[in-house]
Amino acid sequence: MGCRESGEDYYKIVNIHIYKNLDELKDLLNKYIYHKDHIIIIVGYMKIIYRGRASSEADYARRLLMIKPDGTLLIHEARGRDPVNWQPPGSICSFGIENQELKLRCQRQQYNEEVIVYFKDLFHIGVAILDVSNFFEVKGVERDIVDQIISTGLPIDRNAKLVGKEISTPHGKIDLVYINNERNIMYIIEVKNEKAGVAAVDQLRRYVEYMKQHSRGRNIIGVLIANGISDEAIKLILTYDFIFLNIRNLRIIKRERKLDTYLKDSSVNSLSS
């Protein structure tokens, strides 16, 4: 907790009182926009107008506004994870003055969208220097689950060979395709890191139907691997004679259970959630 003093290099408070007119302030703020790693933070009493894919107006209220050097605009209120208004990276922001009020306009080429903010009052302006941490590990996402399956093999049929990954079809991309040549079976695998709903089953279904038309004679089995499943989705799984595997069981199996147990489970469409 040592170097508090050096910290001042990384957060500069813009003393609003110093600027006797808005022009100076406006120019200063415009200078900070797009400065490498410089984030402008404004807490104030502001009105917001957004026009684009949708449109909105928000009357004057106390809000927190941030502008990042990549052109991101964020406006937050007292609640909620998402900003009430925003502009994604790549938008072009600039400060101006209108009717003796500080004004911010952020435009986005794509979608022809813009956010305009009018500041009736400013409570705090700061400029922070932030990092972009390159190394940021994430584990447990779908990618990792797919990788795990690839490395450990298809639990329901260890003799099946992986023949494809991210297979493109007109209906979308199939996560994994396995084939057991002896039994003449093709497994179409769809992986969901989240709880599966009806949409996930139907996504699998359209892959299976497509492959049935393009892989003549082969036995096609749809396999949904997900982190739980909804009741309606289970009904569809049974209707289509698909197989559902819970990720939780996948992990347990990998560590403790024997493969024979799996094969038994799979043959009766184990639906343990």
Next chain:
Amino acid sequence: MGCRESGEDYYKIVNIHIYKNLDELKDLLNKYIYHKDHIIIIVGYMKIIYRGRASSEADYARRLLMIKPDGTLLIHEARGRDPVNWQPPGSICSFGIENQELKLRCQRQQYNEEVIVYFKDLFHIGVAILDVSNFFEVKGVERDIVDQIISTGLPIDRNAKLVGKEISTPHGKIDLVYINNERNIMYIIEVKNEKAGVAAVDQLRRYVEYMKQHSRGRNIIGVLIANGISDEAIKLILTYDFIFLNIRNLRIIKRERKLDTYLKDSSVNSLSS
């Protein structure tokens, strides 16, 4: 731009130097958590550990952290619209000390998730009082498009009568259902405010197939109304003999074009995008 002084009521800078030990600072910050409308803002050099549905570790770097009174946690870096780590509303946050570092733990009951932040250095701490603006108009969303269709009628068949809205099926909810009794036609309408992809067509397809099985004898026609459409989606539309209507044309038609033109378009699966 008058009341700058009063603005100080809405943004309080926590002078880090005053607090001779971390204990005092920790207690102060904990007092501000969940204070009505009080948002804690910390710019500092911090390390983040997240464990939950996924998991991640981010080494020490300069970041901006916010805690909202509803239990929202946001941690931003220099780029991107989304925070690098967060906790949605409803999580429980508290400051502590570990290894002579300030430490923040935010837990979320649901999903058993937690974010832990270690602060090696603090550059700025502020407490802002923000509003929750109740009145926030949004126009142009799908809901409004559906309403517009309901009020102006189905453009491709003005004689069709609306018989259902948000019809639940095992495959999901159908946006709109129209019936023309004279021609014995049922229209299944799916509306997308955005550009339609293959998923949208397949969503419509599963509704149509379901209704074909549950509405014996009737002619079922799938209608996709969207803001543009991708090439692959067009192919599927043609494959399934569906009808695509561009929202843009919907609006134009409503204002300028005559209905006869529509009917002609629809009969040839107008795909103007």
Next chain:
DNA sequence: CGTGCCAGGTGCCCT
């Protein structure tokens, strides 16, 4: 409260 689904989704990766 779970289920389903839209969103100004955003971000990522691939063609």
Next chain:
DNA sequence: AGGGCACTTGGCACG
């Protein structure tokens, strides 16, 4: 740049 899709999706509305 466009398309397809996952996401700690978040958020809402409905049964």
